[in-house]
Amino acid sequence: MKELLQRLEYRFDVSDIVQKRENQTFLTIDKKHTISLITHLRDIENFSHFVLLTAVDWIEDNLFQLTYILHNPEVNIDIAIRTMISRDNPEMDSAHHLWEQVATYQRELKEMFGINFPGSPGVNDSFILEGWDDIPPYRRDFDTKKYTEETYFPRPGRQTNDPAEYMKNKLYPNG
Amino acid sequence: MSLKDILSPFSAWKNLALEPVTVKDPLNERPGAPRYRGFHKNELNECIGCGTCSDICQNAAIDMVPVEGIETKAGDSGLRPMIDYGRCCWCALCVDICSTNSLSLSNEYTWVNSDPEVFRFIPGADKKSWDANELGWKKPDNYNLNEPLRVKMEETAPDEREMSFLEVVKGYSKEQAEAEADRCIECGLCTATCPAHMDIPQYIKTIRDNNLEEGLRIMYQTNPLPEICGRVCTRRCETVCALGHKGDAISIRWLKRYIADNVSFDEYEKILNEGFIEKTDKKVSIIGAGPSGLSLGYYLTQRGIKATIYEAKEKAGGMTMYGIPKYRLPMEILDKEVEFLQKIGVEIKFNTAVGKNISFNDLYNNSDAVFIGVGFESPYKIGIEGENLKGSLQAIEFLREINKGNKIDIGKKAVIVGGGNVAIDAARIAKRIGAETTILYRRRVEDMPADWEEIEGAEDEKVNIITQAIPVEIIPDEKGKVKAVKYLKAKMVADDKGGRPRPVPIEGSETIIETETVIGAIGQGADYSFLPKEFEEKLELMRGRIVTDSNMKTSLDKVFAGGDAVNRTADAISAIADGHKAAIGIEKMLLSE
Numbered sequence: 001m002k003e004l005l006q007r008l009e010y011r012f013d014v015s016d017i018v019q020k021r022e023n024q025t026f027l028t029i030d031k032k033h034t035i036s037l038i039t040h041l042r043d044i045e046n047f048s049h050f051v052l053l054t055a056v057d058w059i060e061d062n063l064f065q066l067t068y069i070l071h072n073p074e075v076n077i078d079i080a081i082r083t084m085i086s087r088d089n090p091e092m093d094s095a096h097h098l099w100e101q102v103a104t105y106q107r108e109l110k111e112m113f114g115i116n117f118p119g120s121p122g123v124n125d126s127f128i129l130e131g132w133d134d135i136p137p138y139r140r141d142f143d144t145k146k147y148t149e150e151t152y153f154p155r156p157g158r159q160t161n162d163p164a165e166y167m168k169n170k171l172y173p174n175g
Numbered sequence: 176m177s178l179k180d181i182l183s184p185f186s187a188w189k190n191l192a193l194e195p196v197t198v199k200d201p202l203n204e205r206p207g208a209p210r211y212r213g214f215h216k217n218e219l220n221e222c223i224g225c226g227t228c229s230d231i232c233q234n235a236a237i238d239m240v241p242v243e244g245i246e247t248k249a250g251d252s253g254l255r256p257m258i259d260y261g262r263c264c265w266c267a268l269c270v271d272i273c274s275t276n277s278l279s280l281s282n283e284y285t286w287v288n289s290d291p292e293v294f295r296f297i298p299g300a301d302k303k304s305w306d307a308n309e310l311g312w313k314k315p316d317n318y319n320l321n322e323p324l325r326v327k328m329e330e331t332a333p334d335e336r337e338m339s340f341l342e343v344v345k346g347y348s349k350e351q352a353e354a355e356a357d358r359c360i361e362c363g364l365c366t367a368t369c370p371a372h373m374d375i376p377q378y379i380k381t382i383r384d385n386n387l388e389e390g391l392r393i394m395y396q397t398n399p400l401p402e403i404c405g406r407v408c409t410r411r412c413e414t415v416c417a418l419g420h421k422g423d424a425i426s427i428r429w430l431k432r433y434i435a436d437n438v439s440f441d442e443y444e445k446i447l448n449e450g451f452i453e454k455t456d457k458k459v460s461i462i463g464a465g466p467s468g469l470s471l472g473y474y475l476t477q478r479g480i481k482a483t484i485y486e487a488k489e490k491a492g493g494m495t496m497y498g499i500p501k502y503r504l505p506m507e508i509l510d511k512e513v514e515f516l517q518k519i520g521v522e523i524k525f526n527t528a529v530g531k532n533i534s535f536n537d538l539y540n541n542s543d544a545v546f547i548g549v550g551f552e553s554p555y556k557i558g559i560e561g562e563n564l565k566g567s568l569q570a571i572e573f574l575r576e577i578n579k580g581n582k583i584d585i586g587k588k589a590v591i592v593g594g595g596n597v598a599i600d601a602a603r604i605a606k607r608i609g610a611e612t613t614i615l616y617r618r619r620v621e622d623m624p625a626d627w628e629e630i631e632g633a634e635d636e637k638v639n640i641i642t643q644a645i646p647v648e649i650i651p652d653e654k655g656k657v658k659a660v661k662y663l664k665a666k667m668v669a670d671d672k673g674g675r676p677r678p679v680p681i682e683g684s685e686t687i688i689e690t691e692t693v694i695g696a697i698g699q700g701a702d703y704s705f706l707p708k709e710f711e712e713k714l715e716l717m718r719g720r721i722v723t724d725s726n727m728k729t730s731l732d733k734v735f736a737g738g739d740a741v742n743r744t745a746d747a748i749s750a751i752a753d754g755h756k757a758a759i760g761i762e763k764m765l766l767s768e
Contacts, residue, residue, distance in 0.1 A: 144233040148262075155259055155295070160238035163226045163252035164363025164376070170247040171367050174725065175756070 207282030217299035221277035224252035225362035228269035236262035250415030323422025405432025465493020467738030470754025472521035487528035530705025561649025566657030570696035586691025593696030726760025
């Protein structure tokens with residue numbers, strides 16, 4: 001792991017290297033060089049297995065974080081590559097040409113976060129939210145509770161109480 | 176084709192001898208993983224019905240409903256969560272936010288029924304087969320969605336406090352107050368316990384929203400003396416705070432103080448919108464400018480009723496002015512608050528003792544209602560030999576003189592008898608004016624009625640506390656001055672009737688502690704001698720306290736009462752609540768005429 005990280009640091013401008021487990025390390029690289037790093041890891045360093053691609057909404061910083069996890073089955077090591085992209089222009093180079101299944105992850109992120117991957121096959125097709133008409137639901141400014149209340153009718157017979165209000169009625173109705 | 180290629184398929188046959196990793200009977204046997212998130216469980220006795228589970232549920236799947244056999248009481252709404260599994264997505268946020276850790280998920284997830292109604296139930300109350308299931312999802316240790324510890328209040332260092340009457344508690348900064356306010360889960364369990372039923376979650380919310388003017392408005396709806404309460408309130412609200420079960424209660428008192436301290440007094444009138452009230456021709460006389468009288472004055476003025484307060488002393492505030500040391504409540508705070516009340520039309524006649532400078536009959540005949548808020552100002556004596564010696568004082572009088580700015584010589588050693596806030600106040604002052612100070616208390620520290628922060632403050636300042644000590648005699652020197660206190664050590668004996676343990680003196684355990692001053696602080700009583708005989712006879716009392724109805728009306732016609740003279744809790748916030756209730760009661764009475 002140590003030599004691998006040294007080799008990567010020699011070739012790429014990687015930062016925030018954090019070893020989370022004995023065989024798993026996270027690192028960060030800028031948006032422009034992300035696909036080059038992934039290609040290098042796959043073709044030169046034998047990270048032949050693509051594990052996953054996911055995103056985090058850092059709304060306070062106006063950023064989305066993309067995390068790619070790659071696996072080297074020969075030495076059983078995971079590398080997680082983090083990159084930050086602007087929330088104002090949520091677009092990233094596609095990696096579907098490296099592993100076919102990446103297209104599915106990218107389609108999911110398009111739907112759930114609204115992050116676009118131009119050129120990725122079927123990226124605009126519905127993933128699981130057929131007929132979705134609101135902002136992408138994994139964005140943190142999406143109000144899940146409000147959406148639930150507006151979209152789904154309440155089951156008949158349901159009734160709830162506000163604890164403070166209920167205590168007033170029970171304990172000091174005139175106070 | 177090599178030989179290896181032909182033989183290798185047969186190597187798989189070795190697996191035939193191994194134990195299978197799959198489930199043998201997948202149709203009948205489907206155990207969830209150890210931390211699988213299945214149907215809910217709830218420890219009903221630990222749950223306090225704070226409703227945070229219901230609030231956080233993003234699917235609106237949880238209702239808070241009454242459960243038979245669970246009583247609504249202080250710190251427990253009596254409600255319990257009912258889950259609608261048509262909506263639950265098993266995310267377990269309800270478990271992770273639960274303030275008492277009563278809620279958890281079992282790892283049971285298979286349940287088939289043709290009746291959809293059975294999938295709505297109250298975990299814990301509606302018995303289920305998985306209730307005793309140990310496995311499932313529990314909130315992991317040290318994992319908290321909200322901060323369990325309160326923001327620490329900065330204080331003057333104990334060694335800097337000696338000989339100083341500067342305020343000990345420094346107050347929160349904006350960042351500290353916002354961080355502390357952020358911890359509040361807005362359950363509102365505190366509101367029922369607050370004697371004035373202040374809307375605590377709402378005023379805390381104004382700190383998060385940085386809208387302190389609105390916070391002040393909310394506070395004045397139920398409490399016109401928030402600056403005082405923000406410093407010296409007995410804060411029973413904090414004892415029932417939902418967060419206190421697994422961490423520190425919210426610092427409600429310090430947050431109240433933060434709002435009051437950070438809105439300028441000059442802005443009060445504008446913010447509270449005073450001065451646009453239609454005036455009536457009704458007049459009410461109030462005896463005593465303590466918290467109950469001031470509170471009543473404010474709420475009557477708000478209702479257009481003229482309030483005149485008669486105060487025997489030169490300043491308003493009652494016990495909060497004369498009984499509370501300045502390091503806890505600086506006098507300017509009180510003066511400003513009183514000044515505001517006067518500005519909006521509450522009239523206060525100082526140095527006017529009813530029964531001496533003006534007769535009760537005069538007030539009674541010239542007012543539409545009279546309010547008695549005279550407090551408990553007469554100290555109880557310890558009742559032992561030597562109490563009349565030179566050097567033996569009463570704490571209330573000691574505190575009053577000190578607060579007036581008078582000097583009292585207590586010598587180099589002082590003994591305080593008692594365990595309430597008055598005793599602790601007297602001890603911390605005695606220490607400040609340079610005496611080596613000892614408290615004698617009949618029970619244990621945990622039995623002391625004083626506020627725990629005050630006890631800690633005294634300990635920090637090196638006040639010596641001797642517990643389970645019953646004074647029996649004050650011993651004079653040859654000049655008739657206090658020389659020592661003799662006390663008996665006590666053992667705690669459990670009370671058969673279920674009350675708190677009683678101290679019983681141990682025979683032959685006499686101990687003598689030398690001192691120059693003894694300060695008695697075992698409690699106070701009322702003095703109703705200002706009342707003419709015909710009124711005093713008709714005024715119904717119980718154990719020295721005036722009996723009132725829920726509108727604070729006494730047994731006397733058009734006479735109301737409140738404060739320490741009425742309620743046993745004897746704290747400022749109860750007195751303030753009494754004033755508010757009396758205002759409503761008086762308005763009701765006057766309107767029905």
